Amino acid sequence: MAERIAEVTRNTLETQIRVRINLDGTGRAQLATGLPFLDHMLDQVVRHGLVDIEIEAKGDLHIDAHHTVEDIGITLGQAVARALGDKAGLVRYGHAYVPLDEALSRVVIDLSGRPGLEFHVPFVRAMIGAFDVDLFHEFFQGFVNHAMVTLHVDGLRGQNAHHQAETVFKAFGRALRMAVTPDSRQAGAMPSTKGSL
Secondary structure (H helix, E strand, O other), rough: OOOOOEEEEEEEEEEEEEEEEEEEOOOOEEEEEEHHHHHHHHHHHHHHHHHHHHHEEEEEEOOOOHHHHHHHHHHHHHHHHHHHOOOEEEEEEEEEEEEEEOOEEEEEEEOOOOEEEEEEOOOOOOHHHHHHHHOOOOOOOHHHHHHHHHHEEEEEEEOOOOHHHHHHHHHHHHHHHHHOOOOOOOOOOOOOOOOOO
C-alpha cells in the first residue's frame, strides 16, 4: 500500500494553518494551535488513533477562537481526504465507545464520501477553562465537510465537561483508526456497491 501521508496549508485573512497527517503513523503529535485545550484534545486523537499529526495554526485569537478551531477542522479534514485516496480496500466504518471515570462517549464514522454530522454532547458547562465547548461542534463540522465522511458523536453520560470532551476525542481517534485500516479480505476492492466512495 502506498504511503498515506498528506500535507495541506490553508491561508485566509483570519487564519494560517498547516496540517500534515500520516494515517499509518505511531501516535506522534506536533501541535501548536495557540489553544492549549484543543492541543490536548487533538493529542488524544493522535495517541488513540495511532496517526501522526502536525498542526501549526495562527489565527485571530484576539477576537475569539471560532475561526481558528473551525479552520483547523477544515484543514485536518482536507488532509485526511487527501491521505485516504480512493479508499479502496479499507474497512470504511469505524466505531468506539470510550469511558473516562463517569463520562462515556460513542463515535461512529463512515468514510462515505458524503459529509454528515450528528453531534449530541450535552456538556455540563459552557467553558472548559478558557475554551468554549460550542467550538467542538464547529471543529467536527469543518472536519466532516472536507473529509467527506459521515460522523455521529454522542456523549452518553458525564458530569465533568473535561471528561466529556476527552472521551469524545479519544473515541473519535479510535473510530477513525478502525475505519482507515486496510481490510485484508477486501484485497483492494471498493467497500461500496456503488463502486466508489
